Amino acid sequence: MSALQLETQNSSPKTLFVSAGDLSGDIHAARVVRWILQRHPDWQVFALGGSHLKAAGARIIGDTRHLGVIGFTSAMAVLPRSLRLRRKADRFLQARKVDAALLCDWGGFNSRLLPELNRRGIPSLYYFPPRSWQKTGEGGLAIAKLATRIATPFDWSAQRLKNAGANVEWVGHPLLEIVDERAAQVSRQALREEIGVSGDQLLIAVLPGSRDSELKLLAPHLAGAMRLLDTKYPGQLRFVVAVPEGAAKRVRPHFPETPIYEGRTTQILLASNSAMVKSGTVTLETAICNIPQIVVYDVSPIVHAQIRLTGLHKKVPFVAMPNIILGRGAVPELLGVKCRPGPIAEAMNVFIESSEARVAMQQEYSRVREALGADLPYTATGRTVEMLEEMLAAQPAAS
Numbered sequence: 001m002s003a004l005q006l007e008t009q010n011s012s013p014k015t016l017f018v019s020a021g022d023l024s025g026d027i028h029a030a031r032v033v034r035w036i037l038q039r040h041p042d043w044q045v046f047a048l049g050g051s052h053l054k055a056a057g058a059r060i061i062g063d064t065r066h067l068g069v070i071g072f073t074s075a076m077a078v079l080p081r082s083l084r085l086r087r088k089a090d091r092f093l094q095a096r097k098v099d100a101a102l103l104c105d106w107g108g109f110n111s112r113l114l115p116e117l118n119r120r121g122i123p124s125l126y127y128f129p130p131r132s133w134q135k136t137g138e139g140g141l142a143i144a145k146l147a148t149r150i151a152t153p154f155d156w157s158a159q160r161l162k163n164a165g166a167n168v169e170w171v172g173h174p175l176l177e178i179v180d181e182r183a184a185q186v187s188r189q190a191l192r193e194e195i196g197v198s199g200d201q202l203l204i205a206v207l208p209g210s211r212d213s214e215l216k217l218l219a220p221h222l223a224g225a226m227r228l229l230d231t232k233y234p235g236q237l238r239f240v241v242a243v244p245e246g247a248a249k250r251v252r253p254h255f256p257e258t259p260i261y262e263g264r265t266t267q268i269l270l271a272s273n274s275a276m277v278k279s280g281t282v283t284l285e286t287a288i289c290n291i292p293q294i295v296v297y298d299v300s301p302i303v304h305a306q307i308r309l310t311g312l313h314k315k316v317p318f319v320a321m322p323n324i325i326l327g328r329g330a331v332p333e334l335l336g337v338k339c340r341p342g343p344i345a346e347a348m349n350v351f352i353e354s355s356e357a358r359v360a361m362q363q364e365y366s367r368v369r370e371a372l373g374a375d376l377p378y379t380a381t382g383r384t385v386e387m388l389e390e391m392l393a394a395q396p397a398a399s
Contacts, residue, residue, distance in 0.1 A: 001220075004345065007173050011041055012038075013042040013044070014040065014043045014044070014099040014100065014392060015043070015044045015045075015046070015073045015096060015097060015332040016033075016036070016043060016044070016045045016046070016098070016099065016100055016101070016102060016388075017047070017090065017092070017093065017098045017100075017101045017102070017122070018045060018046070018047035018053060018101070018102045018103075018104070019032060019047065019049070019059055019064075019101070019102075019103050019104070019106065019110050019113060019143045020047070020048070020049045020050070020064065020103075020104040020105060020106060020108070021048065021049075021067050021085075021105070021106030021109050021110070022051070022064070022065040022067060022105060022106060022280045023065075023244060024105060024128075024163055025104040025105030025106050025128060025251050025308040026051070026052045026053055026064070026065075026104075026240070027382075028050050028104055028105070028127065028128060028174050028381075029047070029052075029053055029102060029127065029227075030048060030052035030053045030055065030056035031056070031103035031126065031174060031178075032102060032104075032381055032385055032388070033045050033053060033056040033057060033058050033102075034056040034057065035381055035382070036385055036388065037056070039385070039389075043250065044059070045057060045058040045059065045063075046058065046059045046061050046092060046098075046306075047059065047060055047061065047095070048060075048061060048062040048064050048085055048088070048089060049062075049063075049064055050063065050064055051065065051246075052297075052397040053246070053364060056364065058146045061089075061092050062084075062085040062088040062089065063329045064085065064088065064106070064365050066078075066211075066281075067081065067082065067106075067140060071251075073162075073376065074159070081166040082108075082109055085110075085258070086109070086113070086260075086399075089113060089116075090151065091118065093117075093120055093122070094288070095115065095151050098120075098122050099122075099123075099392060099395070100123050100125065100207070100388065100391060100392055101117050101122050101124040101125070101155060102124075102125050102127060102388060103124060103126045103127065103147070104126075104128050105127075105128040105129045105130070105138065106108070106118075107129070107130025107131065108130075108267065109144075110126070110130075111130055111142060111146075113141050114126075114143055114146040114147060114244055115146060116171050118146060119182060119351045122150075122397065123127060123148040123149075123391050123392075124146075124148050125147070125148065125149045125150070125151060125387055125388050125391055126143055126147040126149070126150045126151070127150075127151045127384050128152070128153060128160070129143055129150050129157065130143065130160065132152050132153055132157040133154065133157070133321065133324050133325075134160075134329075135156045135160075136217045136265070138161075140161075141152050141160065141161065141164040141361060143161075143166070143255070144161050144164035144165050144166035144168075145164070145165045145166065147166065148167065148391060149169075149387055149391055150166050150167065150168040151169055151170070151171045151382060151383065151384045152168075152169070152170055152171065152172040153171065153172060153174075153372065153382070154170065154173075154325075154371065154372075155170045155248070155371070155372070155373075157170070158170035158215075166317045167252075167348065169383065169387065170307070170375020170376075171280050171373065171376070171380045171383040171384055172253075172372055172374075172376045172378075172379070172380040172383075172385075173372040173373055174367065174379070174380040174381050175281070175284055175288055175381055176288060176372055176373065176374055176379070176380070177379045177380065177381060178266065178285075178287055179266055179270075179285065179288045182266040182267055182270075183266070183267075183270055183289075185215045186267055186270050187272070188242075190268055191267055191268070192269035194363045195238065195240050195271065196238065196261060197271075198234075198238075201235075201236060201237060201238045202233075202237050202238070202273040202274070202352060203228070203237075203238050203239075203240065203271060203272045203273050204226075204237055204238070204239050204240075204272060204273065204274055204275065204276065204348065205239075205240055205241075205242055205268050205269055205272040205274075205275040205276070205277075205288075205291070206220055206222055206226065206239055206240065206241045206242070206255070206258070206275070206276050207241075207242050207243075207259055207265065207275060207276065207277045207278055207282050207284060208243070208251060208254070208255075208278055209243075209278040209280065210243050210244050210247035210250065210251065210365070212250060212256040215250060215251060215274075216295060217298045217299065217339075218278055218297070218298060218339065219251070219254035220254065221339055221341050222254075222296065222344065223254055223255060223297070223311065223341075223342050224277055224340075224341030224344075225276065225341045225342075225344035226239050226258070228340070228341055228345040229343065229345050229348055229349075229352075232345070232349070237352075238280050239258050239259075240258065240259045240260075240261060240268055241260045241261070242254050242260075242261050242264065242265040242268040242269070243260060243261070243262055244265070245262050245263035246261065246262065247262060248250055248260045248262045257305050265282065265285065266285060266289065269270060269285065269286055269289040269291050269329070269367065270289050272290075272291050272292070272379070273292075273351075274292045274293065274294075274348065274351040274358070274376050275292070275293040275294075276293070276294055276296060276344060276348065276354070277293045277294070277295050277296070278295075278296060278297060279295050279297035279319045279320055279333075279335075280321075281321065282324055283295050283320045283321045283331065284321045284322065284368070284372070287331075287365045287368045287369070288363055288368075288369060288372070289322075290362050290363075292332075292351045292357070292358045292361045292362070293336065293361075294331070294332045294334060294344065294348060295319070295320040295331055295333045296333075296334045296335070296339045296344060297319060297333075297334075297335050297336075297339060298335065298336055298339040299336075313368050314362070318333065319333060319335065320333050322364070322365070325367075325368050325372075326368065326371075327366060327368060330361065331361065331364075332347045334347060338357075368392070
């Protein structure tokens with residue numbers, strides 16, 4: 001059935017409920033909502049979400065910003081807010097007739113919301129299911145028979161969920177389309193001129209994250225590595241810091257003399273020669289942009305202890321998403337005690353000195369992009385929108 005047939009078959013206004021609880025989920029869910037409201041301007045969308053969902057046209061019933069957690073301690077710190085959001089969701093679902101729910105990422109919260117949606121007879125589409133990056137084991141499979149449909153960014157995730165009884169499709173990763181869109185907005189040369197990069201200088205992007213806890217641990221070591229590299233290559237390098245929208249004020253004290261750009265990470269990466277990147281989804285963005293990178297991360301002593309007590313460091317051999325996808329350490333990971341100025345600078349030296357090292361990493365990136373769905377005949381956002389429309393079209397017409 002074509003999208004046009006779906007629109008005409010079930011064109012009555014719908015009410016959608018969306019739940020996305022971290023920055024990447026907010027961004028990806030917002031793209032779906034924006035597309036939905038362009039195709040169906042009379043539909044209403046209510047969300048637990050952040051600024052991106054709000055900008056896309058969703059009515060925010062609960063603000064989910066700053067709910068990202070690392071370890072048990074930070075999870076406990078945000079637990080009261082999470083419980084309040086759950087109560088808001090329950091009250092909303094009780095008060096409103098909802099035609100469908102779109103859940104995006106945020107597995108700890110959304111997987112517990114699914115049984116309530118089922119109890120109320122609300123069909124659900126889970127976009128970015130929990131632990132979709134995981135290739136083996138039982139993690140994330142509890143939603144398989146609870147979600148009406150699942151749209152996942154990875155082929156192996158689709159296979160695991162299908163084997164567990166899910167109605168699931170591999171739709172690819174929306175970062176592919178995001179990078180394509182932003183690459184078309186401004187030329188690499190224009191950006192380099194804007195930043196002040198001379199013709200023979202190398203531009204190194206620094207992506208330190210935006211959470212206060214991460215900045216406290218990572219930013220001093222990144223800044224120290226920058227100083228070491230500047231000393232070794234006087235006048236040959238230019239650094240630029242890229243952070244999410246609204247984070248520059250928190251980041252500025254750590255990088256007082258370095259240009260900081262908000263909300264333009266993709267463009268900064270595309271203009272760069274290499275990058276120092278905080279572990280997270282942005283490591284995938286860097287790979288899609290084809291920019292050689294080193295990945296850094298550290299956690300507090302108490303989280304270190306939790307990791308060692310649970311044996312997580314043995315169960316998860318890699319933290320950088322390109323390495324997880326490839327199953328090997330193609331991208332250097334400087335974690336814990338290795339996340340220090342000296343080792344970071346030494347790792348960057350390799351990309352500054354060796355064109356062979358840069359080319360080798362870019363060859364690995366081609367395999368990463370393939371695993372993200374670069375060869376699929378549709379975009380992740382487009383196919384997810386179609387799945388939502390198909391799910392709604394399959395509902396019996398209201399009497």
